[in-house]
Amino acid sequence: xxxxxxxxxxxxxxxxxxxxxxxxxxxxxxxxxxxxxxxxxxxxxxxxxxxxxxxxxxxxxxxxxxxxxxxxxxxxxxxxxxxxxxxxxxxxxxxxxxxxxxxxxxxxxxxxxxxxxxxxxxxxxxxxxxxxxxxxxxxxxxxxxxxxxxxxxxxxxxxxxxxxxxxxxxxxxxxxxxxxxxxxxxxxxxxxxxxxxxxxxxxxxxxxxxxxxxxxxxxxxxxxxxxxxxxxxxxxxxxxxxxxxxxxxxxxxxxxxxxxxxxxxxxxxxxxxxxxxxxxxxxxxxxxxxxxxxxxxxxxxxxxxxxxxxxxxxxxxxxxxxxxxxxxxxxxxxxxxxxxxxxxxxxxxxxxxxxxxxxxxxxxxxxxxxxxxxxxxxxxxxxxxxxxx
Amino acid sequence: xxxxxxxxxxxxxxxxxxxxxxxxxxxxxxxxxxxxxxxxxxxxxxxxxxxxxxxxxxxxxxxxxxxxxxxxxxxxxxxxxxxxxxxxxxxxxxxxxxxxxxxxxxxxxxxxxxxxxxxxxxxxxxxxxxxxxxxxxxxxxxxx
Numbered sequence: 186x187x188x189x190x191x192x193x194x195x196x197x198x199x200x201x202x203x204x205x206x207x208x209x210x211x212x213x214x215x216x217x218x219x220x221x222x223x224x225x226x227x228x229x230x231x232x233x234x235x236x237x238x239x240x241x242x243x244x245x246x247x248x249x250x251x252x253x254x255x256x257x258x259x260x261x262x263x264x265x266x267x268x269x270x271x272x273x274x275x276x277x278x279x280x281x282x283x284x285x286x287x288x289x290x291x292x293x294x295x296x297x298x299x300x301x302x303x304x305x306x307x308x309x310x311x312x313x314x315x316x317x318x319x320x321x322x323x324x325x326x327x328x329x330x331x332x333x334x335x336x337x338x339x340x341x342x343x344x345x346x347x348x349x350x351x352x353x354x355x356x357x358x359x360x361x362x363x364x365x366x367x368x369x370x371x372x373x374x375x376x377x378x379x380x381x382x383x384x385x386x387x388x389x390x391x392x393x394x395x396x397x398x399x400x401x402x403x404x405x406x407x408x409x410x411x412x413x414x415x416x417x418x419x420x421x422x423x424x425x426x427x428x429x430x431x432x433x434x435x436x437x438x439x440x441x442x443x444x445x446x447x448x449x450x451x452x453x454x455x456x457x458x459x460x461x462x463x464x465x466x467x468x469x470x471x472x473x474x475x476x477x478x479x480x481x482x483x484x485x486x487x488x489x490x491x492x493x494x495x496x497x498x499x500x501x502x503x504x505x506x507x508x509x510x511x512x513x514x515x516x517x518x519x520x521x522x523x524x525x526x527x528x529x530x531x532x533x534x535x536x537x538x539x540x541x542x543x544x545x546x547x548x549x550x551x552x553x554x555x556x557x558x559x560x561x562x563x564x565x566x567x568x569x570x571x572x573x574x
Numbered sequence: 575x576x577x578x579x580x581x582x583x584x585x586x587x588x589x590x591x592x593x594x595x596x597x598x599x600x601x602x603x604x605x606x607x608x609x610x611x612x613x614x615x616x617x618x619x620x621x622x623x624x625x626x627x628x629x630x631x632x633x634x635x636x637x638x639x640x641x642x643x644x645x646x647x648x649x650x651x652x653x654x655x656x657x658x659x660x661x662x663x664x665x666x667x668x669x670x671x672x673x674x675x676x677x678x679x680x681x682x683x684x685x686x687x688x689x690x691x692x693x694x695x696x697x698x699x700x701x702x703x704x705x706x707x708x709x710x711x712x713x714x715x716x717x718x
Contacts, residue, residue, distance in 0.1 A: 488631065489631065490608055490609065490631055490632050490636070491633075492633035493584070493632070493633055493636075493637060496581075496584060496585075496634045497585075500585060509633070518608065528606075529605065529606040529607075529608070530605030530608075533605070533608040566587070566590055566629055566630060566637070567610075567629060567630070567631040568601060568610050568611075568629040568630070568631055569605060569610065569631050571629070
């Protein structure tokens with residue numbers, strides 16, 4: 186990485202040294218299959234069981250309610266398709282929001298093709314789902330509500346406990362994609378009252394290739410992966426033992442002191458937001474100012490386009506991301522930015538800087554020093570900026 | 575994702591800016607699609623593109639294709655400029671990712687738009703009228 190300033194921690198995070206150290210034995214000496222009965226197999230099985238206890242405890246779940254998956258997307262797919270298939274005799278209506286991750290949106294769209302009906306709740310200009318909208322959308326045939334804990338693009342944190350309460354009052358299952366929230370918000374599945382919750386290791390400095398789904402005891406859900414008897418017959422496939430062990434270590438570190446982590450990152454986040462607002466005219470902070478992940482900064486810069494901005498930042502050794510169409514491979518900019526009411530041309534000029542444990546105040550200042558002239562340079566080149574000057 | 579030539583023309587765009595004494599100015603694309611190209615030309619009485627500059631709102635490929643297109647038409651006759659295809663711009667840049675081909679179309683169209691303007695200012699009927707405004711949403715026609 187050299188001198189790279191990495192501010193794309195919502196995309197993925199660097200593995201922590203302690204996590205790698207915890208994983209290494211299971212990639213080398215302890216290579217056994219957790220389903221085998223001999224010593225190295227038993228050792229792998231024990232490691233998976235211990236990891237399950239750690240991860241479950243970190244979200245206030247029982248170990249028997251936690252199932253390891255290959256990623257957050259698999260957990261989302263399993264939760265939604267699994268409930269949809271298991272509960273189809275009760276109804277075929279699902280409620281979600283307009284700003285979900287594609288792992289949720291593309292899954293519900295897939296189910297729509299199979300005869301399910303899906304309501305996509307709108308959000309306000311900050312990206313918040315209104316509880317009253319959820320209340321109004323629930324029908325007798327509603328079987329599942331899936332609302333993300335915190336948005337990956339604009340960082341808006343939803344009132345999950347309030348939303349889950351509404352679903353529960355109507356006897357409807359509630360799933361939340363907590364991939365961005367885990368480690369950044371206190372999460373206790375029992376206090377929140379959620380039935381299903383998706384998480385992923387690589388967003389909290391764990392390895393890629395492992396996630397988990399919390400399934401409350403008693404929830405009716407079909408299996409997603411068929412095969413062997415792993416994960417108590419519910420998710421087949423040889424366990425990614427090293428990945429699971431790494432996930433547990435990362436979880437332990439990420440949830441050890443969330444208030445301290447939040448305080449540190451909120452300070453960096455607010456310094457970055459204040460710096461941009463002070464030094465760059467014609468910009469707009471996307472998302473909510475307070476109900477916001479401590480890791481997330483998302484701005485739209487008028488008159489310029491996001492991909493150009495990312496390329497120039499990259500030339501300055503800064504890794505970030507954008508909701509511009511040009512970075513998504515489609516003609517339309519981010520569905521999240523459009524859902525909060527941004528016009529296309531403003532959404533095209535968006536920049537997401539997402540912070541992590543490894544970022545420093547010095548890096549924030551360096552990013553600001555690089556960003557100001559880059560935005561100015563692109564504006565000087567933009568025919569849209571002429572009229573403003 | 576981008577070739578070295580694209581990155582070079584993006585990082586060091588040639589002929590960027592406005593031309594005070596332009597007698598041909600064309601703009602294509604729209605902000606909704608995420609790219610706008612504006613081309614300024616100074617065309618001599620004997621029909622030579624003496625000078626050319628551009629301004630672009632858009633992605634890396636949009637900037638690079640604008641820059642390359644200005645290089646390719648500078649010093650050329652109107653007919654030669656009109657004969658410049660999006661493919662020639664792409665080839666000169668060593669190729670573009672499939673999703674970015676429309677940027678090269680935009681560059682071709684920007685040149686045509688500027689020359690349209692030249693004819694309009696002169697009160698001459700354009701022998702090669704444009705068919706496309708360079709916004710992919712307007713016609714969804716596939717180019718290569």
